[in-house]
Amino acid sequence: MKKAFKFKDEKSDKFWWINYSGKDFAVNYGKNGTIGKYEVKEFETAEECEKQALKLIAQKIKKGYIEDEKFDFNNHLYFDSEEIGLHPKTSHPLFDKYFNKENYYDCGEEESPFGNDSGADTLFYLCEYIRKNGDNDIKNFPKKVIEKNWEMIYCPPENLLKEDLKNFISGKKVSGIENSHLLIINDQVIIATAFGQIKIMGKIDKELKKMALMSLKRWNIVMEIEGYDHSDIIDEMENDMAKFEN
Template sequence: MKRAFICKGEKSHKFWCIDYSDCDFSVNYGKSGSIGKFEIKEFETEEECMKQAEKLIRSKEKKGYVEDTGFDFMNRIYIDSEEYGLHPKTSHPRFTEHFTEEFYYDCIDEETPFGSDEGSDTLDSLEEAIRKNPNLNFTDYPQYLIEHDWGMEYIPVETLDPESIKELASKKEMDMTQSDMVTYATAFGQIKITGHLSPELQERGVKAIKRLALLWGNDLTEIQSRMIDDLLSFPIGKD
């Protein structure tokens, strides 16, 4: 259950949101108009979670917060808690609705969007960047991150011909691997953070997953195939 509250004073205008269900809840709070801070808390039972959530709500109401039933949860930026990491309740509702497999929150499996070091670092970088620039250009971000921040060469997918990929990999395998992982992590990251996906990044993300499978000398795995299907079926929108 999602509920939002606002508190207006002479010198401040704040918001506080809570999303509680099962055995955990998230809170998002800060100055109105800002992204704010996200926190996650877990409990042993669903009953205890509900009890503590309602206790927090009563506490906020005593401090002057009033419920905002028209709060727009969709047109917002969602960022994971630094202390907790990947979690559905700190992901955009469109992401949690469409990407239902548990591996989308996996922080270990190299195949998953954010499980590799590259994928995890990409998401962290995206979240930091969008705080500074809410109009971040996600489509161009993979190249910017790799070349500007990491000092490596970004190699876009220009062919999925196995022999051509093998030849290029003999010279630039690491750059290709980094480019592919960062590209599809950015595609999933854009959706996780904003609920949108640019058409160009959708296409590049799918190609990056396919090239990485060829680069590793494998057919598409079950996880990679599912990621491609889910990316292609997600409704694309503005960058």
């Protein structure tokens, strides 16, 4: 359950909201007009979670907060808490609606958007970028990460022909690592940026979405070239991303 509250006097203009269900809740609070701070708390039972959530609500009301029924949960930026990390309640409602399977919040699944090192780092950079710049020129964010943060060659997913990818992979190294690894890192950065924009903002740039769908295809092709089994998880991400609409 989500409940939002506001407090305003001569010195303060603040918001506070809570989202509680199951065995955990998330709170987000701060000055109106800012993103505020996110916190998540977990409990042993759903009953204890609800009890503590209602206690917090009562405390806010006692301090003078009033319920804000017009709080726009969709027009808000969502960031995970540093202590808990990936979590549905610190993700945009549309992300949780379209991408509610466990792998989207799995920090250890290599074939998830944020479970591999490249994806996790990209989400971290993306959070900082959106805090400062919003979604300005976000379709070029993967290129900036690859070239400026990691000083590697940017390889956008423009060619999905298996034979051409085979030739590139078996050719001369272009970035100091195996070409197959370079392509996968590029794809992981593009994919993490796309899912990350939705997770934070509830929307995605059209060009970035196209790139992500192509990167998901290329990731599977490269893995097959390298002798790995076709990934159902990557297929699932592709299908879910294709269905997403702003």
